[in-house]
Amino acid sequence: MIRAFLVWLQTGLGKGPGADDSSWSEALLGSLNFWSLLEGTHLLLMMLFVGCILAVDLRLMGVIYRRTPVSLVSRRLLPLTVAGLVLMLLTGSALFFAKPLVYYHNIWFRVKMALLVAAMVNIAVFHARIQRRLPDWDADPSPPLAARSSALISLSIWIAMIVMGRFIAYNWYDCGKPQPDVINALQECAASEHGAVPLSRAGRAGAP
Amino acid sequence: MVKPNFAVWEVFHILALVMLGGGAILVGLRLAGAGLKEEAPSAVYRGIGPILTVGAVGIVVTGLLIGAANAERLYDSAAFTAKMLALAAGLILTFGALRPVALADGAVGGGAAAATGAGLVLWLAATVVFLTGGLITPGLFHVLTAAALVVFATSRGRRRWVFVGGVGVILAAMYAATHVLIPAGDLAHADPANVALAWVMAAWIAGAAASEGLSRSRQGQTAVGWLPGIIGGATILVWVTAAAAGRWIAFA
Numbered sequence: 001m002i003r004a005f006l007v008w009l010q011t012g013l014g015k016g017p018g019a020d021d022s023s024w025s026e027a028l029l030g031s032l033n034f035w036s037l038l039e040g041t042h043l044l045l046m047m048l049f050v051g052c053i054l055a056v057d058l059r060l061m062g063v064i065y066r067r068t069p070v071s072l073v074s075r076r077l078l079p080l081t082v083a084g085l086v087l088m089l090l091t092g093s094a095l096f097f098a099k100p101l102v103y104y105h106n107i108w109f110r111v112k113m114a115l116l117v118a119a120m121v122n123i124a125v126f127h128a129r130i131q132r133r134l135p136d137w138d139a140d141p142s143p144p145l146a147a148r149s150s151a152l153i154s155l156s157i158w159i160a161m162i163v164m165g166r167f168i169a170y171n172w173y174d175c176g177k178p179q180p181d182v183i184n185a186l187q188e189c190a191a192s193e194h195g196a197v198p199l200s201r202a203g204r205a206g207a208p
Numbered sequence: 209m210v211k212p213n214f215a216v217w218e219v220f221h222i223l224a225l226v227m228l229g230g231g232a233i234l235v236g237l238r239l240a241g242a243g244l245k246e247e248a249p250s251a252v253y254r255g256i257g258p259i260l261t262v263g264a265v266g267i268v269v270t271g272l273l274i275g276a277a278n279a280e281r282l283y284d285s286a287a288f289t290a291k292m293l294a295l296a297a298g299l300i301l302t303f304g305a306l307r308p309v310a311l312a313d314g315a316v317g318g319g320a321a322a323a324t325g326a327g328l329v330l331w332l333a334a335t336v337v338f339l340t341g342g343l344i345t346p347g348l349f350h351v352l353t354a355a356a357l358v359v360f361a362t363s364r365g366r367r368r369w370v371f372v373g374g375v376g377v378i379l380a381a382m383y384a385a386t387h388v389l390i391p392a393g394d395l396a397h398a399d400p401a402n403v404a405l406a407w408v409m410a411a412w413i414a415g416a417a418a419s420e421g422l423s424r425s426r427q428g429q430t431a432v433g434w435l436p437g438i439i440g441g442a443t444i445l446v447w448v449t450a451a452a453a454g455r456w457i458a459f460a
Binding site for chain 1: 447
């Protein structure tokens with residue numbers, strides 16, 4: 001059902017009456033510079049978003065700005081971080097819209113989205129539990145273990161997401177290539193237009 | 209096995225970029241009167257300085273590894289030339305100007321002033337190569353949008369929202385010009401329209417930055433003058449220029 005929706009998103013939505021008319025998704029992907037600018041903006045926004053969250057998390061871990069209250073670092077840096085995150089989500093969504101089916105059957109993208117959910121859960125837990133006692137340890141050079149762990153988890157997730165995002169561009173596990181069943185299953189290759197080719201058929205597919 | 213290694217170096221290149229970005233943004237914004245403004249610029253630098261240094265070393269080392277793997281392609285790339293000029297400008301501005309000025313809490317010594325001049329000239333050279341590099345020119349739009357974000361983050365009160373409104377009008381005009389007034393595919397007309405509006409946007413951003421700086425010095429809010437703000441803003445934007453040129457190596 002998800003795949004059917006994405007097929008419509010990629011090829012149906014906004015398509016004109018003529019057979020050669022492109023959908024909005026195809027028009028975005030085929031644009032002369034706009035897609036490249038979106039992708040470049042998504043990448044460069046990491047300087048803002050991950051760069052700022054790096055500073056916030058390292059403060060929470062008690063590594064840098066140990067003499068600055070956590071609340072002050074948050075008040076000044078979180079607006080920048082949130083602005084960066086919102087812009088990253090917007091450009092990321094637009095990039096997904098340009099090639100939904102490619103990303104849907106891409107293992108790195110799937111892991112990246114799972115990590116995004118994990119990051120959001122981590123943020124929610126931080127706000128609901130850890131931050132409530134902030135006044136008790138606001139000025140401590142090294143915050144309590146729960147806060148430090150939350151920051152370490154946050155930083156690890158964002159770094160892992162950068163790795164996944166970079167690896168999406170590589171075709172190592174593209175559907176249609178002979179590869180282990182587990183990868184074909186994780187990417188739902190059988191439903192993709194290229195199908196699922198098991199490793200045992202590697203010779204027949206002409207691979208080395 | 210070159211490909212997987214190459215991909216790993218690219219990941220570390222991006223992580224180094226993130227460190228550079230975070231460090232430049234924190235210290236640069238502080239010098240321009242925004243961000244962690246309750247702390248002295250020297251304290252802001254001391255906190256993030258090591259990360260900035262690791263980022264700079266990391267970007268050069270991973271960049272050499274990546275560049276060595278496709279040197280032939282880079283040899284002919286205008287984007288790569290722009291990137292190298294911006295890299296030199298970035299290193300000079302970061303460690304020759306931003307660092308000493310932040311550590312002196314905004315006082316600009318002779319060495320820092322000279323480094324600022326040299327860095328700005330190299331950055332201008334990078335921008336000219338970027339601008340005249342043919343297919344890579346649209347990548348300069350990244351620098352414009354980043355400059356708009358820096359001005360947004362450092363301007364205050366009503367001036368900030370007038371600025372945002374102006375940027376919105378220019379972007380709407382770009383869309384109208386290239387999608388409504390000029391038929392799709394008519395690049396002979398769309399191209400000059402885009403370029404002209406990009407210049408309007410650059411002028412609007414520079415004007416807003418100047419107006420913010422003037423208003424602050426009139427109110428006596430900048431005890432150390434306007435130069436630290438220029439150094440802060442330029443250091444952020446020069447790294448954005450290097451990163452944008454780096455990305456457009458692959459696009460053009």
